[in-house]
Amino acid sequence: DAKTTQPNSMESNEEEPVHLPCNHSTISGTDYIHWYRQLPSQGPEYVIHGLTSNVNNRMASLAIAEDRKSSTLILHRATLRDAAVYYCILRDYSGEYGNKLVFGAGTILRVKS
Amino acid sequence: GAGVSQSPSNKVTEKGKDVELRCDPISGHTALYWYRQSLGQGLEFLIYFQGNSAPDKSGLPSDRFSAERTGGSVSTLTIQRTQQEDSAVYLCASSARGEGGEAFFGQGTRLTVV
Numbered sequence: 463d464a465k466t467t468q469p470n471s472m473e474s475n476e477e478e479p480v481h482l483p484c485n486h487s488t489i490s491g492t493d494y495i496h497w498y499r500q501l502p503s504q505g506p507e508y509v510i511h512g513l514t515s516n517v518n519n520r521m522a523s524l525a526i527a528e529d530r531k532s533s534t535l536i537l538h539r540a541t542l543r544d545a546a547v548y549y550c551i552l553r554d555y556s557g558e559y560g561n562k563l564v565f566g567a568g569t570i571l572r573v574k575s
Numbered sequence: 576g577a578g579v580s581q582s583p584s585n586k587v588t589e590k591g592k593d594v595e596l597r598c599d600p601i602s603g604h605t606a607l608y609w610y611r612q613s614l615g616q617g618l619e620f621l622i623y624f625q626g627n628s629a630p631d632k633s634g635l636p637s638d639r640f641s642a643e644r645t646g647g648s649v650s651t652l653t654i655q656r657t658q659q660e661d662s663a664v665y666l667c668a669s670s671a672r673g674e675g676g677e678a679f680f681g682q683g684t685r686l687t688v689v
Contacts, residue, residue, distance in 0.1 A: 494674060505666050505680030506618065513674075547617075555674050561606050561625060563668070563678050565618040 466550045471570040474540045482535040482569055484550030489530050493552040497524065497535045498565070501546045506565070509535065509548070545573045577601070581667050581681035588657055588688055596652040596684045600669030606676065607650050609642055612683075613663040621665075624650065626672065657688045 467485040474480040486495065497509040510517055510524045512533075517524040523536040537544055549568040555561055580599040588594050600607050609621040620634040624644045635641070639657075644650040654661055664683040670676040 498678075500618075505668070505683055506678075507680070508677040511677075549618075555672075555676075561670065561672060561676055562623050562631060563608055563670070564620045565610070567617050 466552060466566055468548075468550050468566065468569045470567070471572065473572045473574060474537075476542060476573055476575050477539050480537040480540045480544070480571065480573075482537075482548050482550075482571065483532065484534070485532045486550070486552055487531045489552055490554065492554050492556045494555065495524065495526060495530075495533050496551045496553050496563075497522070498549045498551065499544075499546040500549070500568070501543075506549065511553070540571075540573045542573050542575060545571055547571070579667055579669055579679050579681035581665075581684050583684060584682065585685045586687070588686070590659060590688055591656055593653065593655045594657055594686065596654075596665050596667075596686070598650045598652070598667030598669075598681060600648065600650070600667070601679055602648075603671065604669035604679075605647070605672045606670045606678075607644055608668045608670075608678065609650070609652050610666045610668070611636075611663045612666060618666065621652070654686075657686075659688045662686055662688045 496511040498506040500506040510522050512524045525534045547568040549565050582597045605626045607624040610618040612618050622642045623631040639655045642652045664685050666683045668678045668680045670678040
């Protein structure tokens, strides 16, 4: 499985944008970049995913570097409810076991009021 | 129901007993995953079922752990001769096959081995 590298933790002020980085220098051409987050005492939830182009949805934006070796999850206005562990995951849909989902350590995001 | 359902939500068992944890995935989802999360730790991948393919068991920590998925739907994770280090939250997720296959997680089963 291709690996990702994320900072252990980050801190943000409420109402300000947050940029969560992820490095994936060994990404392959068939890997999609997925982001999930886990709120305290809950199971993980999907945030966003993309392949090559930047993506936007109601929760966040995903900016993907041109060489695809890194990406950034952007929360446009952090709220206290965004405090969670954020996971950047590479997911290859090809092959018999495409779709496998393996979590790394993630980034703990703390939001200050 | 509309989501992934896991049962029981809590389980306390004595060391050495066997336990079975159940997962009902979202109808039509071909992929089913099991994870373990110990207190304050990350999600540890256990096993992955994809359609009719043989499961990917590469994450099972020992031969005391096994899982099956009947009829491509409900899955059971079995832990034999439980040990105290098996105490954790066991999470199940399911997703549709394909690029848009967002994974949906259940609320988990909290297992305590005493």
